[in-house]
Amino acid sequence: MSLTLDDVRRIARLARLEISAAEADKTRDQLNGILSFIEQLQSVDTTGIEPMAHAVDVVQRLRPDVATEPDRRETFQAVAPETEAGLYLVPRVVE
Amino acid sequence: MINATLKELSAALAAKKVSAVELTTLFLDRIDRLNPVLNAFVSTDRDKTLAMARATDASGKVGASTTPLAGIPLAHKDIFCTEGWRTSCGSKMLANFVSPYDATVVEKFKAAGMVTLGKLNMDEFAMGSSNETSFFGPVKNPWDTGCVPGGSSGGSAAAVAARLAPAATGTDTGGSIRQPAALCGLTGLKPTYGVVSRYGMIAFASSLDQGGPMAKSAEDCALLLNAMAGFDERDSTSLERPAEDYARNLEQPLAGLRIGLPKEFFGEGMDTDVRAAVDAALAEYRKLGATTVEVALPNSGLSVPAYYVIAPAEASSNLSRFDGVRYGYRAPEYGDLNDMYSKSRAQGFGEEVKRRILIGTYVLSHGYYDAYYLQAQKIRRLIANDFAEAFKQCDVIMGPTAPSVAFRFGEKSADPVQMYLSDIYTIAVNLAGLPGMSIPCGFGAAHSSNPMPVGLQIVGPWFGEAKMLNVAHRFQLATDWHTRMPAGL
Numbered sequence: 001m002s003l004t005l006d007d008v009r010r011i012a013r014l015a016r017l018e019i020s021a022a023e024a025d026k027t028r029d030q031l032n033g034i035l036s037f038i039e040q041l042q043s044v045d046t047t048g049i050e051p052m053a054h055a056v057d058v059v060q061r062l063r064p065d066v067a068t069e070p071d072r073r074e075t076f077q078a079v080a081p082e083t084e085a086g087l088y089l090v091p092r093v094v095e
Numbered sequence: 096m097i098n099a100t101l102k103e104l105s106a107a108l109a110a111k112k113v114s115a116v117e118l119t120t121l122f123l124d125r126i127d128r129l130n131p132v133l134n135a136f137v138s139t140d141r142d143k144t145l146a147m148a149r150a151t152d153a154s155g156k157v158g159a160s161t162t163p164l165a166g167i168p169l170a171h172k173d174i175f176c177t178e179g180w181r182t183s184c185g186s187k188m189l190a191n192f193v194s195p196y197d198a199t200v201v202e203k204f205k206a207a208g209m210v211t212l213g214k215l216n217m218d219e220f221a222m223g224s225s226n227e228t229s230f231f232g233p234v235k236n237p238w239d240t241g242c243v244p245g246g247s248s249g250g251s252a253a254a255v256a257a258r259l260a261p262a263a264t265g266t267d268t269g270g271s272i273r274q275p276a277a278l279c280g281l282t283g284l285k286p287t288y289g290v291v292s293r294y295g296m297i298a299f300a301s302s303l304d305q306g307g308p309m310a311k312s313a314e315d316c317a318l319l320l321n322a323m324a325g326f327d328e329r330d331s332t333s334l335e336r337p338a339e340d341y342a343r344n345l346e347q348p349l350a351g352l353r354i355g356l357p358k359e360f361f362g363e364g365m366d367t368d369v370r371a372a373v374d375a376a377l378a379e380y381r382k383l384g385a386t387t388v389e390v391a392l393p394n395s396g397l398s399v400p401a402y403y404v405i406a407p408a409e410a411s412s413n414l415s416r417f418d419g420v421r422y423g424y425r426a427p428e429y430g431d432l433n434d435m436y437s438k439s440r441a442q443g444f445g446e447e448v449k450r451r452i453l454i455g456t457y458v459l460s461h462g463y464y465d466a467y468y469l470q471a472q473k474i475r476r477l478i479a480n481d482f483a484e485a486f487k488q489c490d491v492i493m494g495p496t497a498p499s500v501a502f503r504f505g506e507k508s509a510d511p512v513q514m515y516l517s518d519i520y521t522i523a524v525n526l527a528g529l530p531g532m533s534i535p536c537g538f539g540a541a542h543s544s545n546p547m548p549v550g551l552q553i554v555g556p557w558f559g560e561a562k563m564l565n566v567a568h569r570f571q572l573a574t575d576w577h578t579r580m581p582a583g584l
Contacts, residue, residue, distance in 0.1 A: 008453070015411060015456040016418070016433065017449055018441035027453070031510060037512045038400040038430020041470050044477075051472035052479060054302045055288035056557075058332055075195045077432055081425035088420050093434045 001034045096121060097258040099581065101167060101315045104261060108166040109158035115166035119148040119210050119265065122168050126213065126259045129173055129584060132240060135254040137173055137231045138181050139213035144168075148210045156208035164322055165208025170260040172251050173214040174221055175306070176295040177201050180211070185219040185229040185247075187424045188443035198295025199327045200264060200306050207322040212260050216250030216358075219445045220337030220414065221271055221299045225515045227508050228293065228447045236279060239543040242501035245275030250277035251309045259342050261320055262310040266296060268303045269402055270496075270521025270529040273533040277496035277550020280535045282577060283309040284316045287558050288528035289334035291320075292327035300409035301332070303402075303525045312577050313534065313567035317342040336558075339536045344565040349519035353565065355489030357392040360512050360520055366499045368539030372549035373495050376570070380493075383569055390485040390492065394477040398523035399515055401478065404458050404471035405526070411455025417443065450511060479527040486556045491566055495520055496533040496550035502542050520552060530555045534567045535576040548576075 003011075008028045014018045019027060073086060081091040096104075096113070107113050123141055130136050149164070151157060156165035165460075176194035178201075182190045187321060197205065205211075218228040226234040234249040236242040236401045237257040244253040248265030251472040252275035255263050259387030265272040268284035276283030284307045287382045308319035327333040354377070363571050377387060419425035420441030426438035444452070458467035485492060498519060507514045522533040531554045538546035551570075555563040 003457075007457075011453050011457045011460070013437075014365075014460060015417075015452050016436040016440055017444070017452060018434075018437040027450070030450060031453060031457070032391075033510070033512055034403060034450070035457075038467070039402055039473075041397060041400050041404065041474055042466065042476055044394075044397065044470070045475070046470060046473035049473040049476050051469050052476035053472055054332065055479075055526075056334065057442070058289070060331060061328070063328070064097065072195065076421075079192055079195060079422045081419060081423075090420055091429065093432050093436055 002035065003028055096139065097125065098578070100312060101164060101261060101310065101318050103164050104167050111572050113158060115151045115210055116145060118143060118166065119168045119212070122260055124213055129257055129259060133235045133237060133253050133257055134232055134249040135216055135234050135257065135259060135260070136170070136213045137183060137216045137250070139245070140180065143179070144210060144212055149284070151208050151210055154208060164318060167209055167261055168212040169204055169209040170212040170215050170251070170254055170263045171201060172217055172248050172264050172266060172296045174217060174266050175201050175264060176297070177211065177214065178224050180214055182297070183229065183230070185217040186444065186448070187230045188417050190230060190424070194276040196295060199292035199329060200323055204321055206567040209322070209581065213582055215263060218247035218249065218412070219448050220297070221266060221268055222335065222410070222447050222451055223278070224270070224274060225507065226250070226516055228445055230445060233504060236501045237584060238280065238501065238547050239545040242503055242543055242547065243278065245278035245497070245501065248298045248309060249275045252276055252281055252283070255281055255309055255311065256581060258580060262308060262315055264306060265309045266304060266306045267525065268299050268406060268520035269525050270337065272307050272309060273313040273496050273521050273550065273552060274518060274532055276497050276533040278501040278548065280548030280579060282311065282313050282316050282532065282534050283307065283311055284320065284532040284560065284563070285530060286324060286560055287530045289332050290324045292325070292330045292333050292562070294327055294329040297387040298413040300406040301413060302409060303406060309370070312571055313564045314345060315344065316532070317345060319498045321342065323446060326495065339561060341490040341564055344434070344561045345568040347565050348384065349380070349569050352385040352491070353489040354380060354385050355390035355485050355492040356387050357390050357485065357492060357494060358394065359392050359395045360494035365495050365496050365518065366541050367500060369495050369497070369549050372537030372539060373519065373551055376551045377493065379570065379573060383552045383573060388488055390488055392481045392485060394474065394481050395523045396525055397474050398478055399519055401471040401474045402522045402526060403454070405475065407451040407455030407460050407466050409455070411452045411459065414448070414452055419443070437526055447511070475526045478523050482527045482529060491559070491563060495553050500539040500542055500547035500549055524554050529557060530563060531558050532563055532567060534570065535579070536577060
């Protein structure tokens with residue numbers, strides 16, 4: 001199957017990536033090139049095969065519920081585009 | 096001094112023939128002179144580096160048996176967060192990001208007394224095999240500046256090959272240590288998944304990413320891995336294993352070693368000059384007492400397509416953190432919140448990164464997850480099973496690292512799938528989580544009038560690093576490919 005321009009716009013919206021009308025055609029063609037390359041996976045019989053999500057079988061470790069990191073809010077906010085009074089500023093989301 | 100091994104540098108420092116400051120200055124001067132041509136470093140800071148060298152000289156670590164690498168300069172791939180240094184990951188998105196903390200790997204090398212020389216150029220977010228996707232421009236291959244250094248750890252490879260640094264860190268998600276090591280004539284090792292901490296290593300595909308050393312020899316890599324590896328509670332997939340001395344088996348003779356040769360790696364697709372160098376290396380191994388046996392990896396042909404489902408899926412999720420809110424680039428003009436996200440990400444990411452985010456978003460989206468993502472994970476299992484089966488017949492697996500020597504700029508950049516296929520021999524190793532390395536084994540001439548390095552890939556069973564390093568070291572005692580350096584530098 002191959003993607004239409006509408007598909008590309010839908011995926012881009014899900015990914016929060018703006019795509020200009022000028023880029024959309026080229027993007028669709030390149031994505032379709034990649035998708036037709038990965039299409040060969042469909043012909044493999046994987047009945048009964050357990051999906052492998054990770055390279056090694058590890059169980060998530062548990063640790064005591066105590067604070068391990070100090071509060072470094074100022075340091076971490078120093079690299080943010082816009083902050084005020086310890087908060088991250090974004091465009092208004094609630095009127 | 097610029098060609099010295101880490102062991103030799105360590106001895107010279109211990110004997111006070113040279114100080115950390117003097118050694119560091121030597122490499123900083125070479126960077127000043129040669130980096131404008133090679134573009135291997137994206138950040139250097141002479142004052143900060145020399146302050147670190149002075150502190151090391153005064154620390155008592157130099158010459159101490161517990162810190163054999165103290166005083167030796169090292170450069171980091173710009174994917175490792177480095178406190179107080181810009182950490183850009185090769186992207187406009189992070190072009191102004193000064194890391195507030197150190198990656199565990201960086202912290203460990205600091206504790207070992209190594210001096211940070213600077214940060215190395217790379218493909219944007221480690222997505223690329225030629226370094227052409229870096230926001231800071233491509234790195235040039237020191238063997239021929241018209242050719243790519245490989246990627247994504249291309250800056251690391253070029254810097255060590257041109258002797259701008261004695262060693263460097265790299266990361267490998269689908270071949271990003273081994274392929275540039277091959278294309279620049281270095282020794283590079285990707286450890287078993289979980290051996291080196293991923294904390295502070297900017298994530299691309301978390302189930303595949305693994306950091307490792309890039310240096311001039313297997314012995315150097317063993318010393319670096321000793322400092323780099325180990326359990327880290329801050330990485331949820333770090334493995335709790337007893338500490339190992341990766342140099343402990345270096346000198347073991349190879350008599351009786353069984354080398355597996357996957358028939359799938361020796362068919363069509365490998366250039367004849369690469370083939371000749373790999374065959375000569377195998378002949379050398381037989382002379383050293385090894386035997387070769389044909390093995391089968393019947394699903395290895397599916398590794399590249401499976402990878403280009405799994406890695407973009409993980410990347411699309413990992414890179415959602417870059418939203419213009421907490422760090423990184425924010426578009427200068429935008430409307431509402433979604434518009435701010437979409438514009439910041441569209442302007443901050445380069446083309447290849449955006450392509451992979453889109454592919455990843457698609458294969459994870461409703462209605463396609465089972466057909467693509469789950470199917471790829473099942474094929475990943477088949478690929479790992481093939482390796483487990485093959486290792487019943489052999490101790491290590493060998494083959495080419497890359498299908499060709501370094502190609503020319505622009506040769507593959509127009510067609511993403513062609514570029515993806517340059518990692519055809521390395522990707523299966525990441526999917527299986529196995530350790531893999533590349534060592535120099537000769538030269539080819541298909542893409543340049545200069546002799547260009549060829550890499551031999553050595554793949555070990557899970558946790559087989561010490562064995563692989565032994566196998567590589569014995570080859571390097573018998574040959575001198577790893578000591579060659581590019582002319583004119």
